[in-house]
Amino acid sequence: MIKFHELKIGDYVQVNSNGQSWQGEVIDFNHDEKEIGVYNGVQKFFFKGEDLDPVPVNDESLLKMNFTRHPNEDGTVKYMKGAFRMKIPKAGDFSHFEIWYRDEKRHILHPIPMHELQNHYHAMTKVHLSAEAI
Numbered sequence: 001m002i003k004f005h006e007l008k009i010g011d012y013v014q015v016n017s018n019g020q021s022w023q024g025e026v027i028d029f030n031h032d033e034k035e036i037g038v039y040n041g042v043q044k045f046f047f048k049g050e051d052l053d054p055v056p057v058n059d060e061s062l063l064k065m066n067f068t069r070h071p072n073e074d075g076t077v078k079y080m081k082g083a084f085r086m087k088i089p090k091a092g093d094f095s096h097f098e099i100w101y102r103d104e105k106r107h108i109l110h111p112i113p114m115h116e117l118q119n120h121y122h123a124m125t126k127v128h129l130s131a132e133a134i
Contacts, residue, residue, distance in 0.1 A: 001050045001053065002113075003049055004029075006116075010128045012025055012115060013053070013055060015038055015047060024039050024040045035048060055114035055115070057113065058094055066133045067086070068080045071091065072087075075089075075090050076090065094111055099124070106124070
């Protein structure tokens with residue numbers, strides 16, 4: 001479940017509805033009904049927060065977002081998209097990590113979902129993080 005107020009236009013979410021599960025992009029909000037409009041690649045559907053789950057930040061999801069992965073000699077792994085960087089302590093360990101863009105650096109001390117990473121990225125770069133290549 002994702003709370004209505006946590007999401008922004010462009011965030012990626014996992015939809016669970018009528019026994020089906022798929023990822024989509026938040027494209028609209030119905031504030032009166034507290035519903036989130038999610039685009040599935042063909043059309044928009046509205047869902048309540050309880051029908052949505054966060055997309056985990058992991059190797060697969062970062063590569064889908066067109067990050068480039070670079071394993072370092074010390075065992076850490078760096079993910080890059082343009083000038084934005086993310087470094088995890090070891091392959092597959094997203095329990096805590098660093099992100100930075102130019103001279104701004106943030107330490108994330110717990111696992112976060114993709115929509116939170118997208119919000120950090122936007123706050124730091126002023127550009128929305130999407131699956132499009134840079």
